[in-house]
Amino acid sequence: MDKQNITLSLPKDILFKVKLPPVRSSLPDCSTWPSQLCYNRLMNTSTILSLDSVTAEHTPPRFHLLTKPSGSTCNLDCTYCFFLSKEALYPNAESRMSEATLEAYIKQLLESQRTPAVTVAWQGGEPTLMGVDFYRKSVEFAEKYRRPDQEIEYTFQTNGVLLDDEWCEFFKENNFLVGLSVDGTEEMHDTYRLNKGGEGTFKQVMRGYSFLRKHEVEFNILCTVNAANQDHGRKVYRFFRDELEAQWMQFIPIVERATPETLPIANLGWSERPGGERLLYTQQGDLVTERSVGGEQYGRFLVDIYEEWLRHDVGERYVQLFDVTLHAYFGEHMLCIHAPTCGYGPALEHNGDFYSCDHYVEPDYLLGNIHETHMLQMVASQEQRTFGDNKRDLLTQQCQACEVRMLCNGGCPKDRFVLSRDGQPGHNYLCHGLFFFFDHVRPSMAVMAQLVQSGQPASRVMEWVAAQDKERGRNEPCSCGSGRKFKVCHGR
Numbered sequence: 413m414d415k416q417n418i419t420l421s422l423p424k425d426i427l428f429k430v431k432l433p434p435v436r437s438s439l440p441d442c443s444t445w446p447s448q449l450c451y452n453r454l455m456n457t458s459t460i461l462s463l464d465s466v467t468a469e470h471t472p473p474r475f476h477l478l479t480k481p482s483g484s485t486c487n488l489d490c491t492y493c494f495f496l497s498k499e500a501l502y503p504n505a506e507s508r509m510s511e512a513t514l515e516a517y518i519k520q521l522l523e524s525q526r527t528p529a530v531t532v533a534w535q536g537g538e539p540t541l542m543g544v545d546f547y548r549k550s551v552e553f554a555e556k557y558r559r560p561d562q563e564i565e566y567t568f569q570t571n572g573v574l575l576d577d578e579w580c581e582f583f584k585e586n587n588f589l590v591g592l593s594v595d596g597t598e599e600m601h602d603t604y605r606l607n608k609g610g611e612g613t614f615k616q617v618m619r620g621y622s623f624l625r626k627h628e629v630e631f632n633i634l635c636t637v638n639a640a641n642q643d644h645g646r647k648v649y650r651f652f653r654d655e656l657e658a659q660w661m662q663f664i665p666i667v668e669r670a671t672p673e674t675l676p677i678a679n680l681g682w683s684e685r686p687g688g689e690r691l692l693y694t695q696q697g698d699l700v701t702e703r704s705v706g707g708e709q710y711g712r713f714l715v716d717i718y719e720e721w722l723r724h725d726v727g728e729r730y731v732q733l734f735d736v737t738l739h740a741y742f743g744e745h746m747l748c749i750h751a752p753t754c755g756y757g758p759a760l761e762h763n764g765d766f767y768s769c770d771h772y773v774e775p776d777y778l779l780g781n782i783h784e785t786h787m788l789q790m791v792a793s794q795e796q797r798t799f800g801d802n803k804r805d806l807l808t809q810q811c812q813a814c815e816v817r818m819l820c821n822g823g824c825p826k827d828r829f830v831l832s833r834d835g836q837p838g839h840n841y842l843c844h845g846l847f848f849f850f851d852h853v854r855p856s857m858a859v860m861a862q863l864v865q866s867g868q869p870a871s872r873v874m875e876w877v878a879a880q881d882k883e884r885g886r887n888e889p890c891s892c893g894s895g896r897k898f899k900v901c902h903g904r
Contacts, residue, residue, distance in 0.1 A: 470792040473526040475756040483507030483762040486538040491604040491681040494693035509762040518553040524788040535569040572620025580627035591634045596641045596648040603640035632660040642709040645716030662732040671697035711845025719892045719902045727871030741861040755800020808832040816850035
């Protein structure tokens with residue numbers, strides 16, 4: 413492709429919809445998104461429920477509920493996992509979803525969705541602790557309560573340690589998408605992803621991975637970006653691509669907030685320690701733990717991967733943020749983190765407690781319990797709508813004036829705890845890195861958008877990049893911004 417034939421300008425208003433490569437995920441953290449993307453045409457707005465006028469007016473056609481059948485209980489002790497601390501919310505309860513709660517959850521979820529595709533998403537803690545028969549029962553309930561027009565997708569996030577033939581046969585039979593938590597190579601992974609004895613878990617996770625491959629279960633790599641791997645983006649990506657042969661990947665920044673008083677304890681981790689003080693993690697404080705990714709490092713990590721993907725893997729490997737960014741050029745915001753508003757990714761605890769968001773499982777954001785109030789009413793409530801609208805309404809002036817706002821939209825509210833350059837509170841801790849990434853990808857994303865607009869595959873952008881690389885020369889600075897020569901950086 414002659415790069416001269418591709419302009420870098422886009423129409424100011426793109427009014428068409430396109431079918432882009434499918435994005436798949438099973439991650440919590442508002443890092444999850446449905447696999448069937450362009451459901452902007454609503455079905456008949458009637459539902460099985462008899463809704464009051466306020467609820468009906470504000471009911472979303474679809475929301476993505478993250479369900480924790482075993483609460484925050486886990487068989488591992490990952491140092492950065494603040495979900496472990498949520499056990500303090502239910503100190504005297506068995507963290508195990510009952511059959512009655514399971515049935516109520518499935519029934520209400522299916523009643524609440526007005527689009528053909530419904531996602532049943534399981535996470536934790538560690539959901540395999542419930543045993544495979546629990547999920548067999550969930551499938552039975554789903555078949556019992558689904559409408560004829562509904563197609564159900566199942567997603568399942570796991571550390572992989574307990575996976576075996578029985579689990580993976582079940583996943584394959586029911587077309588589960590499994591999110592497998594891996595943080596890179598063995599050395600990187602084992603820095604923070606530890607078992608109860610304080611030992612690394614990489615080998616156990618790879619054993620679980622082998623069962624997924626054996627049974628041809630579709631899987632998605634869920635990789636956190638933290639202090640141990642933040643400087644090795646390309647190495648991490650190549651490991652997933654070349655060693656694990658992963659087609660779907662997500663990269664989730666670890667940002668653990670703390671106050672001056674809680675930081676020393678938080679730096680030790682979030683699990684309960686005999687005789688030690690137990691912290692309940694809440695979204696408070698303007699400091700971060702030593703494990704947290706740096707704001708600038710997060711952006712460079714993403715660009716390091718993007719430059720590799722852009723040259724070799726467009727159309728073959730799917731990275732959540734890259735696909736989401738391309739959709740944004742067509743006015744489609746498929747990930748709550750970078751959508752203008754949020755509130756459509758609530759969380760369900762093992763006892764039926766319903767929270768505004770998976771990252772806000774804390775008392776101030778408890779909306780109710782599904783045994784007392786239908787989940788649809790809670791999603792449509794004024795409290796939840798305010799929670800979601802605050803994402804847009806509380807943007808700092810720096811964010812509002814930013815030239816990449818259409819792609820970023822200020823990021824996740826949980827990360828907005830630093831001062832803007834004008835001294836305004838509520839700015840995103842990751843801003844520097846987010847801007848670096850979104851600004852960096854604009855030219856190539858524009859090319860991909862124009863290719864798709866013209867009916868050509870986005871993968872042809874690789875031809876455009878190759879032409880640019882040829883003109884640059886191997887001794888010129890690499891396009892990634894590393895400062896190194898192209899030939900020793902992404903030109904290798």
